[in-house]
Amino acid sequence: KLPKIYFVTPTYPRREQMAELTRLGQTLMHVQNIVWIVADDSESCNPRLDTLLSNLGLPYIHLSSPMPFMYKSHKSIPRGVSNRRAALSWIKSNKITDGVLYFGDDDNTFDLRLFSEIRHTQKVSMFPVGLIGDYSISSPIIKNNKVVAFFDSWPAKRTWPVDMAGFAVNLGYLAKYPNATMPYKAGYEEDAFLKSIGLKINEIEPLALGCTEVYVWHTQTTKTKAPLIKVAKDTLKNSKS
Numbered sequence: 001k002l003p004k005i006y007f008v009t010p011t012y013p014r015r016e017q018m019a020e021l022t023r024l025g026q027t028l029m030h031v032q033n034i035v036w037i038v039a040d041d042s043e044s045c046n047p048r049l050d051t052l053l054s055n056l057g058l059p060y061i062h063l064s065s066p067m068p069f070m071y072k073s074h075k076s077i078p079r080g081v082s083n084r085r086a087a088l089s090w091i092k093s094n095k096i097t098d099g100v101l102y103f104g105d106d107d108n109t110f111d112l113r114l115f116s117e118i119r120h121t122q123k124v125s126m127f128p129v130g131l132i133g134d135y136s137i138s139s140p141i142i143k144n145n146k147v148v149a150f151f152d153s154w155p156a157k158r159t160w161p162v163d164m165a166g167f168a169v170n171l172g173y174l175a176k177y178p179n180a181t182m183p184y185k186a187g188y189e190e191d192a193f194l195k196s197i198g199l200k201i202n203e204i205e206p207l208a209l210g211c212t213e214v215y216v217w218h219t220q221t222t223k224t225k226a227p228l229i230k231v232a233k234d235t236l237k238n239s240k241s
């Protein structure tokens, strides 16, 4: 039987939110045996988001996972952490030990081949992520079909200098690490999470044709600053003239 993919997507309210989730959701409609865990950085579950999710016809879990207020004033904000932690605790409390976990942000772009490969992850699989940092790619380095090192533009003394979208974890494997967690530490979330699940380099399963192909890209949508303030000012201006 085809192993199930638990695809965890952090999201947050802003004007691009519904567009991002429509695009991603319609990618996921092409994927068999997938559960979409959408964790919103919001105090409650937005009913419009719930309508979007139910209209896709995919099995989904809609979680409300607001970022604790204290982190919002940090120099470097830990984006998506409260969301992923909520998804991890949902998986744990529902005792899900079959299938594969993947963290896919709402603005990333996914080639469908990613899903057919990560689905068969036995422990932890890894693969390149496009459009990351100065080097434009973050990838494991492979020798004799084994991961031996990492190519990443921001090593930062991390043991696992990889992007959140660059790995998948088997849920039976994850269940052996009840203390698995992701800290509120911007830039070090992947490293700390992979340390918390006792990852060993010789156990990593390289995917995407020996890490020579890119099946996921860290795309980013341009943000417009305070559009509503501009509308308000323009309205004021127009009403005067």
Ligand code: UDP
Residues within 6 Å of the ligand: 009, 010, 011, 012, 040, 041, 067, 079, 080, 081, 083, 104, 105, 106, 107, 218, 220
């Ligand atoms: N995110 C969030 N709350 C925030 C900012 C971001 O939940 O205040 C989510 C966002 O939807 C995305 C993930 O966290 O899925 C990473 O954020 P973003 O894409 O802005 O970060 P970047 O890719 O630029 O590092």
Ligand code: MN
Residues within 6 Å of the ligand: 105, 107, 108, 218, 219, 220
């Ligand atoms: Mn992003």
